[in-house]
Amino acid sequence: MSAALGSAGVMLGFVASVLGVLTLAAGLRQRSRTGQDRDSGLGLLWLGRSFAWLVLGGALLATVAMQIALVTHDFSLQYVADNGSRSTPLLYTVASMWSALEGSIILWALVLAGFLAAVVRRFADRAHDPLVAWATLTIFAVAAFFFALMLGPADPFTTMAGAIPADGPGPNPLLQNHPLMAIHPPMLYLGYVGFTVPFAFAVAALVTGRVGEGWLAATRRWTLVAWGFLTAGIVLGAWWSYEVLGWGGFWAWDPVENASFLPWLTGTAYLHSVMIQQRRGMLRVWNLSLLVATFSLTILGTFLTRSGVLDSVHSFTESPIGPWLLGFFGAVVAVSLGLIGWRGDRLRAPGHIDSPLSREGAFLANNVVFAAFAFVVLLGTVFPLLVEAVNDDRISVGTPYFNRMTMPLGMVLLFLMAIAPVLPWRKASGELLRTRLQWPAWAGTATVVVAVLLGARGLAPLVAFGLGAFAAAAALRQVLLAARASRRRGGSVLAGVIGRTNGGMVVHLGVVAVAVAFAAASSYAASDEVRLAPGESATLAGHTVTYLGMNEPVRSSQKTVFSARVAIDGGQVYEPALNQFPNATQTIGTPSVRTGLTEDVYLTLVAGPDQADDPAVIGVIVQPMVVWLWIGGGLMALGTVLAAWPGERRRRPAAPETGAGHEDDHPADDDRAGRDGADRVAGRDADDDDSADAPSPAPATVGSP
């Protein structure tokens, strides 16, 4: 039953996507033929967009069918037989939809259909606009590809060929050992797939030739939402790995992690450089390229992690999905580059950047560093494949490489984060910089001094702490000035953290917390494995752990848990455990962590005792500041929400403010200040209000047919 229902859903989604593409294409063709006639093709454009609801219906149907099959343990379905088991708790049964390839494509299609429907709903009043129609068409096309995957190489609703088994193995034990598995992948997918929307508008802008700033304004919040989810997904993944994998780490430069990190890097670069384009009309090709890169990296990442190519370059054809994804990646890149080349003449912008010492200059530097960062991560991830393809050698590129190559780039980014917020647009004097940076610089210096006094040693972590505090102080300065300026205008102090610039500063504070925590935790970790008989103690980095004995094993149908009782510093008792899953040979550990604001003590049970009174092997890891990784992640998510929040710029005063126009007088209010005549390019509105995207021709389109 589920199989039929699910296949029907997939088929519905595919057919509706294809019909959406065709109808919109026909409508657009009619409109472009008849030109000025406002009503021509409108019927088709209206019809085309309503297919989005059928696509969503198809995706929902497939999801519901898969969930019914999983929850009712319908082992006649191959996917359920491979990934379900009667003994798995309900939460992990639901989550096992994204524990293997075919199911995760359902999730991808569902999220994409959701975004498609949201776009259609949001832009309902602009359905006649070719820009919106082309963007919708692009999303339909991407959706058609993912539904086609489920019709072809990744069919989640294949039925069992032979006898129907009575039970299945369940998901990989690692994936059913922590509730974060239920939310981390959906978050990541919301981010990954969310970048389809700005990508689709970029394609639409290229096709329609409306490469001005309108499409940027239309997609600003969509991009922020995708970025926020991707950020949250990555941080939750790091948290999961800390809580489950048992080695005390949170980031291993593993290809799966890198695949999620790559679009984050290019997406972050885009969020910054797009501001230059909105303000100055420049960098059009670069911004389009960053969006194309971000979207195609999500496809490339899926290819790398889902095709088995990483095990060996020669094995990727074993899974039929590999060539499909690689082909789609190639098509996306080729079509996008072709469009950019075709529109090259319109993409040339007239402006230029006056001085490297300006907000634009800092954003440009930021982009070069982010691009280099992404290049290092991409190269390191695929390099073993390239070498293997060339001369059959198998080499590894691991953490030592990534740390060494990305650390200097991270430091430069922290430095730029400190100076960019105080830099005005256009041009700054050294004098201005020295005045504005004085207190942030002292904050950084004081932090280094305090860190040294507290015993921190080593150049890299100290520089990271100093730059982190420098950047944090610069962000706080911006927030405080904005709050003060708002209060002076009679507004709320809360305005200090709302809006793109100010919300962005909250994100910066989160990034600083993550960077400092990363530097501290990886530089000053102490770890040991100790063999302790009941009652014995060991000391590591000033902490005493005492092994008290084992608990009675807890047996459930899902797993058997052997846990030890270990007291930290003679106080509270923690219970690291080993889990034996019925269908797995290896035991899976569950670490137990004493979390603190300054330090985590992380306990694992490496080996339990054979007899009750025998010694057990306990792993102890003491790491400073780990909790700030999660706090920083939370701040980044919060800041993203604040940045997307409709600020007071929407309620624009009727008369222009007196005195506005000199950045230096209003350093905190620079989304409005500085927009004097010189800054405005005729016909181009730097406002990022979503509704401000009237299809007014930008100068670059003057003279177009």
Next chain:
Amino acid sequence: MNGRQRLGWLALALVLAGALVVGVTGDSGPPTSAERAEALSRQLRCPTCQGQSVRDSNAPAAEAIRAEIRRRVDQGEDDEEILAYIDGQYPDSLLLTPPRSGLGSLVWVLPVAGLVVAVAGLVMVFRRWRAAPTPEVSDDDRRRVAEALGGEQ
């Protein structure tokens, strides 16, 4: 910049330099053998796992390598010898740091080369912008503008 501000930045530079010097030179002597063994185990890939280092894995093979590293560190072998010995025991390389010679060296060289090219390009673009402060308006552009204006009248 006024005298007081200059003095402020000078003081800042001195304090920062002092703190960094203390922070870097005050290092706690040579690493203990446990620290050396841990650092070495981070440099090697666990042969039976997916993308985990010897230090991070609990697989039996990783434990055996950790024990071997510890034994050789205690015998006084130097880091290079130990890594080379263990790497030589397995058909595929276990070194997580890619080689600095041959084809593998590209992974080190390419990003640096790319960054140099990018920065050089940026410098050149800024030079050109400075040299040509106003965009040139070609006759073709003028004609287009005239056409567009003419069309409206």
